[in-house]
Amino acid sequence: MRGPVRTRTARAKAARPSPGAARQAAPAAVDLGPLGGFIGYRLRRAQLAVFAGFELALREIGLTAGELSVLVVIARNPGLTQSDVCAALAVQRANFTPLLHALEADRLAIREVLPADRRSNALRLTCHGREVLARALALHERLEKRITACLGEAGRTQLIGLLRKLETL
Amino acid sequence: MRGPVRTRTARAKAARPSPGAARQAAPAAVDLGPLGGFIGYRLRRAQLAVFAGFELALREIGLTAGELSVLVVIARNPGLTQSDVCAALAVQRANFTPLLHALEADRLAIREVLPADRRSNALRLTCHGREVLARALALHERLEKRITACLGEAGRTQLIGLLRKLETL
């Protein structure tokens, strides 16, 4: 069963110093060479950290980053079709279907067949969906706060600007 | 067979205007709402673009981003163990094994059992590996050039600094 509130895998095993632990010699500081200057590498490492933070922040709601993004877009643009959302978020239509069905199964969103064009569905949030979204956004806000604390307000704004430019590469 | 030069999937289908093409009404500009300010979202979009650029740039060599990063690290730090590389690149040891074996099968790297500790392997590049790495780095340079053209030299430096900060979130 996949309710709107899902508990992910329980992590955190509390790494004890452990008695017979062989104390690691200083990690020897591996030289990354040119890799450290690769934007792609830095993006991957940063994304790993941010996504870990995301999962931590939204654990109690149990929404995926992808699911949250879809909820936000539907909330802001009720009546969009699946293709519209897919185009907006750069998701393949084929991959969007199961994601949306999951949201529907959780009673967060509904697909409404349009009489005008019976091929496409108008997407809307349920009341419950709006509530969950509001909670999720509040939780997510904490993550962004953490990021702002890490980068500074100016740094955060700069970063977004730079990443947006990269998207048009 | 998986040679050092692999041709990935052939894309680029040249979207023709096509005769009976229904001219899309203006895409209606979906409102992303707060999503546009999510660092995680921006990271994903940027990474998509950069990785697409990576694949394009390295197509003729056929190295994965992960593979290239491993080659760079081994080249710079000959004799590292698998665990060392994994720690340096934030890769699971279990996932590293097949990656390394692929590099070995392509005669780019070798595993040398240490008499001192017969559990671990010292990793080195073959001559061929060094050659391929040099070519790969040259090709990758083009990508970084494109990125610099997109962000400016200052922007590129800023971005790397900001992403590094994010890694420690």
Added chain:
DNA sequence: ATAATTAGTTATGCTAAATAACAACTGAGT
């Protein structure tokens, strides 16, 4: 009508990433 397109779906494959379990090996303490 008929041909071409579009919207959504299904099936499938690939890669990255995570986890658990295991054998071989090491080293520290008794």
Added chain:
DNA sequence: ACTCAGTTGTTATTTAGCATAACTAATTAT
């Protein structure tokens, strides 16, 4: 010398993200 906890690399398995091809149903152009 021996035990035992810990490490190294491996295998197997699972999951998520992204991609492509092929299909149905509905729509539009000619």
